[in-house]
Every structure is written in C-alpha cells, then in structure tokens.
Amino acid sequence: MTELVEHGKLFIGGELTDPLGSGVIDVISPHTEQVIGRVPHASEADVDKAVAVARRAFDEGPWPRMSLEERIAVVTRIKDAIAVRYDEIGKLISAQNGSPYSWSIMAQALGAMMVWDAAINVARGYRYEERRAGALGPILVRQEPVGVVAAVVPWNVPQFTAAAKLGPALLAGCTAILKPSPESPLDAYLLAEIATEAGLPEGVLSILPADREVSEYLVGHPGIDKVSFTGSVAAGKRVMEVASRNLTRVTLELGGKSAAVVLPDADLETAVAGIVPAAWMNNGQACVAQTRILVPRSRYDEISEAFAAAAGALVVGDPLDPATQVGPLVAQRQQQRSLDYIRIGQDEGAKVLTGGGRPAGLERGWYVEPTLFGGVDNSMRIAREEIFGPVICLLPYGDEAEALRIANDSDYGLSGSVWTADVEHGIDFGRRVRTGTFNVNTFSLDMLGPFGGFKNSGVGREFGPEGLAAYLEHKMIHLPGGYEGPEEA
Numbered sequence: 001m002t003e004l005v006e007h008g009k010l011f012i013g014g015e016l017t018d019p020l021g022s023g024v025i026d027v028i029s030p031h032t033e034q035v036i037g038r039v040p041h042a043s044e045a046d047v048d049k050a051v052a053v054a055r056r057a058f059d060e061g062p063w064p065r066m067s068l069e070e071r072i073a074v075v076t077r078i079k080d081a082i083a084v085r086y087d088e089i090g091k092l093i094s095a096q097n098g099s100p101y102s103w104s105i106m107a108q109a110l111g112a113m114m115v116w117d118a119a120i121n122v123a124r125g126y127r128y129e130e131r132r133a134g135a136l137g138p139i140l141v142r143q144e145p146v147g148v149v150a151a152v153v154p155w156n157v158p159q160f161t162a163a164a165k166l167g168p169a170l171l172a173g174c175t176a177i178l179k180p181s182p183e184s185p186l187d188a189y190l191l192a193e194i195a196t197e198a199g200l201p202e203g204v205l206s207i208l209p210a211d212r213e214v215s216e217y218l219v220g221h222p223g224i225d226k227v228s229f230t231g232s233v234a235a236g237k238r239v240m241e242v243a244s245r246n247l248t249r250v251t252l253e254l255g256g257k258s259a260a261v262v263l264p265d266a267d268l269e270t271a272v273a274g275i276v277p278a279a280w281m282n283n284g285q286a287c288v289a290q291t292r293i294l295v296p297r298s299r300y301d302e303i304s305e306a307f308a309a310a311a312g313a314l315v316v317g318d319p320l321d322p323a324t325q326v327g328p329l330v331a332q333r334q335q336q337r338s339l340d341y342i343r344i345g346q347d348e349g350a351k352v353l354t355g356g357g358r359p360a361g362l363e364r365g366w367y368v369e370p371t372l373f374g375g376v377d378n379s380m381r382i383a384r385e386e387i388f389g390p391v392i393c394l395l396p397y398g399d400e401a402e403a404l405r406i407a408n409d410s411d412y413g414l415s416g417s418v419w420t421a422d423v424e425h426g427i428d429f430g431r432r433v434r435t436g437t438f439n440v441n442t443f444s445l446d447m448l449g450p451f452g453g454f455k456n457s458g459v460g461r462e463f464g465p466e467g468l469a470a471y472l473e474h475k476m477i478h479l480p481g482g483y484e485g486p487e488e489a
Contacts, residue, residue, distance in 0.1 A: 005037040005092075010046055011192035013053035013203040020045035025182045025209055030098035030328035031318055031365045037096070037186045042208035044217045047177075050206035051223040054148045054175040057203025064145050064173035068128075071171055072120055077198035079116035082159070085194070086110050089159060089187055094319040096184040097155050098327040098366070099282050101320050107282070112159035115463070118447035119167030122468050131485070138479040143472040145173035146249060147225030150218050152239070154231050155181035155330050156285045161253075162191060164451075164462045165228040170204070172471040174226070177206045179218055183330050185209035222246050226471060229253070230287075233386075233411075233456045240459070251460035251470050253287070253452055255386040256414030258435065259407040260290035263400065263420040264298060268306055270441065271419040276310045278417070278443035280370050283327050284390035285334070287457075288415040288437065288445065292376075292383055294403050297396045304374050304394055308353040311372045311392070316359045328366040329389055335366035338389030342371055345382040345391070351375050353394070378406045386412070400429075408434050413454030417443055436461070 005027075009016040021043025029036045042050075058064055063071070082089065086109035093108045094101050129142045151165035162178055169176050180188040188207045195205050208218070212235070219227045220242040228251045229239045236252040243250050260275045262268075278290040295303040319327030329335045342356055355371030368390055376383050376393040383393050397403040407416060417439040420426045426440035436453040437445065445451060450466035452458050460470055479485075 011207040042210040058175040081194040082113045112163040115163035123171035140477040142475040149176040152229045155183035168468040252458045254458040257412040258415040259292045265421040266419040312354040338368045348380045414457035
C-alpha cells in the first residue's frame with residue numbers, strides 16, 4: 001500500500017453515516033511504521049445509535065422473520081464476494097497487521113470465505129424445531145435467534161474471526177454490531193461494502209472501530225443480548241464481568257499455550273514440517289499456535305537441531321513480499337513484549353537455539369527474529385505465559401506420562417498436537433489432553449466442528465452446530481393432548 005486509505009464515516013445499520021464523535025484512528029504499517037489509513041473512532045453515542053438501529057431491526061424488521069433460505073441467499077452472496085475479492089482482502093490485512101501475504105491469502109481471506117461457507121452448510125442442516133413426548137404431554141422445542149449481537153474481533157485474524165461470529169449470528173436471524181480492533185479496521189470497510197451489495201437489510205449490521213473503553217461500553221450495553229469476543233484472557237475476563245451486569249450471554253475465545261508433543265517413535269521430518277508452520281504461523285500471533293514443543297530426552301539433540309535449523313531458515317521480511325514467511329509484529333508494544341520475553345527466558349536459564357533479537361537489515365518495522373528456546377522447564381514464564389510473538393519453547397521430557405503431565409500443566413487449553421508413528425495411539429493420547437482442539441500428525445482447524453477452549457482459553461464454542469447454537473435460545477411450547485402435527489421444522 002502506498003496511498004493513504006481514509007474513511008470519514010461509520011457504517012451503521014447498512015449506511016455510511018457521519019460519526020457522532022470527533023475521534024480518529026490512525027492505522028500504522030508495522031513494516032514502514034508510517035500511517036497507511038485513517039478511520040473514525042466510534043464514540044459511546046455511536047454505540048447507542050448502532051444498538052438502537054440493531055434493536056429495531058431485530059424487533060420489527062424483516063431479517064429474523066425471513067425464511068432460512070432467504071437468509072442463506074444473502075449470506076451466500078457475502079461469501080461469494082469474499083471469494084472474488086480475496087487478493088484485495090489479503091493484501092489489505094497484511095498491510096495493517098504484518099501477516100505474510102501468502103498466509104493472509106489462505107487464512108485471512110480464503111479462510112474467512114471457508115468460515116462463511118461452513119456456517120451456511122451448518123445452518124441448512126440444523127434442526128430448529130422438534131416434537132417431543134413430554135412427561136405431561138406433547139411439547140414443541142424451538143430454537144430462536146438470541147437477538148442483538150456484539151461481535152468483538154481481534155487484529156490478528158480480523159476477517160476470519162468476523163466470519164466466525166457474523167456467519168452463524170446472521171443465519172440464526174440475529175442483528176449484529178461488529179467491533180474491529182483499532183489496529184486493523186480497514187478491511188471491515190470492505191466487509192461493509194460487500195454486505196450492502198449482498199442485500200443485507202437495513203439495520204442488520206453495523207461496524208464500529210474503537211478502542212477498549214468504547215468496546216466495554218458496547219458489551220455492557222443493556223440493548224445487547226449476546227457478546228462474542230475473541231482476544232486476551234484479561235480482556236475476556238473483563239468482558240464477562242461487564243456483560244454479567246445485564247446477564248448478557250457470552251462466548252469467549254481467548255488465549256493459548258498449546259503443546260505439540262513429539263513422541264519417541266515420530267518421524268522427525270514429518271514432525272518438523274508440520275510443527276514449524278503451526279508454531280510460527282502469522283508471525284507467532286495466533287491463539288492456536290503450537291508454542292510449546294515437547295520432545296523426548298532420548299532424541300533431544302537430534303530434534304532440537306532439526307527445529308533450530310528449520311526456524312533459522314524462515315524468511316523474514318516485508319509482509320507483502322510473497323517470499324516472506326515471518327513478517328513484523330502488529331505494533332511496537334508487541335515487538336517489545338517479545339523482546340522482553342526473550343530476555344526473561346535467558347534470565348530463567350533457557351538457551352536461545354536460534355534468533356533472539358531483531359533481524360539484521362530490518363532496523364525499521366516491528367520485527368523480531370523467529371526465536372527458539374531450548375532446555376525449557378515448564379515452570380518458566382516463557383513456557384506458561386502467552387507471548388503472542390515468534391518465540392517458541394522446546395521442553396524435554398522423560399516418558400510419555402511426563403509428556404502428558406507437561407501438556408496438561410497449563411492455565412490454557414485451546415489447541416495441541418501429537419506426532420507419532422501410531423495414529424491410534426496418538427488418538428488415545430489426544431483424548432487425555434485437556435484442550436478444546438487436538439491434532440494427530442497434522443495441524444488444522446475444521447470449521448464444521450466445535451472450536452474453543454478449556455480452562456482460561458475461553459467459554460463456549462464457535463464453528464459447527466455448537467457455534468450456531470450459541471446464537472439461539474431454546475423455547476418449549478406445551479401442546480394439548482392428542483395433538484398430531486408435523487414432527488419438526
């Protein structure tokens with residue numbers, strides 16, 4: 001991006017309107033450290049307006065009263081437009097947050113399209129109503145849209161997480177307010193344009209870029225029925241606290257410190273090829289990243305050398321260069337955070353096997369070398385705290401029981417993997433790991449299954465039928481005895 005992208009209006013209820021506040025968000029390139037975009041900063045008055053519009057659209061408008069197929073038709077047009085504009089979306093997100101272009105195309109743009117598509121498939125096959133034989137007579141159990149949704153998304157995968165929330169919410173018949181991060185609001189304007197062209201009715205979607213203070217006002221608003229939040233554990237706890245004042249339903253997808261366990265019988269080449277991109281994905285700024293690599297002491301030297309060589313060979317540079325594998329971190333504070341953890345790890349006695357500082361020749365931009373620590377003990381801060389940068393730990397273990405104990409010895413439980421020659425044994429190992437998503441000899445995230453975390457990694461699930469259910473409320477209707485109507489709808 002060379003031209004400044006400026007938006008002077010907010011997208012409220014399907015229209016670009018003048019903001020009610022005077023605040024402005026400058027979007028800064030993590031590669032050049034220059035301002036590349038400017039958008040209005042939504043105010044509390046803008047939140048009030050957006051909630052009122054969404055409330056009216058839900059309570060009185062056509063969207064919740066349309067047939068499922070009518071809603072699917074609109075959402076399908078959104079999905080199709082994202083598929084057509086994937087390159088534009090990918091480049092814009094890379095310019096904002098530093099994601100490598102090749103990764104942005106797959107995860108930020110096409111990945112978002114896949115999330116929308118999966119939500120459509122789930123919604124089409126979902127049972128919204130069924131007859132049951134109750135204890136006192138026949139009953140009808142319905143699931144109806146929860147209402148007005150506040151969807152708060154992070155800067156690391158803005159379109160992907162927006163799709164994870166808006167897809168099921170809209171298909172369920174809800175109206176929504178999307179709150180993008182101030183680091184990455186530009187792509188949300190593309191989504192606004194796409195939604196308008198797709199024929200989303202008036203009032204159904206608003207988009208309000210804002211900081212934490214206004215976000216808190218949004219999630220605590222009495223006109224909000226459901227909050228879906230992706231972000232840090234600390235922010236998630238605050239969201240739950242604020243939302244609880246109104247008994248607002250919440251889904252929280254939070255942090256991770258996931259373990260990739262290499263069992264003694266694993267093929268090393270396969271394990272390295274699978275774990276390295278899963279550990280340093282999106283410059284290490286991914287909640288599901290495999291940031292703790294557990295390796296047997298019996299093969300420690302061999303395995304540590306292989307991982308250090310692979311990490312050291314990662315190409316660092318301009319995120320818009322197709323050859324780049326690791327770009328800059330999203331903000332200077334994130335760069336400093338990673339550098340601070342590198343110092344902490346060294347102070348704790350861990351050994352830097354590769355990386356450990358700023359890359360040579362990249363004095364400008366918020367870059368940190370892909371860094372691998374060896375000899376890490378699971379009690380160290382670098383093994384327990386989510387760094388959210390390209391800093392990964394190798395932890396040796398003795399037997400499999402110790403590996404399992406280390407994998408489960410975490411405040412988090414979001415993702416994980418095991419690498420072994422025996423797939424059935426790997427499945428059994430996965431059953432014993434306390435984490436919401438697990439992989440055997442691979443790393444992926446399937447949008448047709450439930451995604452979320454144990455422990456501090458979150459509350460509730462996204463994707464699959466479980467994700468759609470988060471935007472629905474159950475209702476029971478008692479029927480007169482002897483009534484014979486349709487079994488389900």
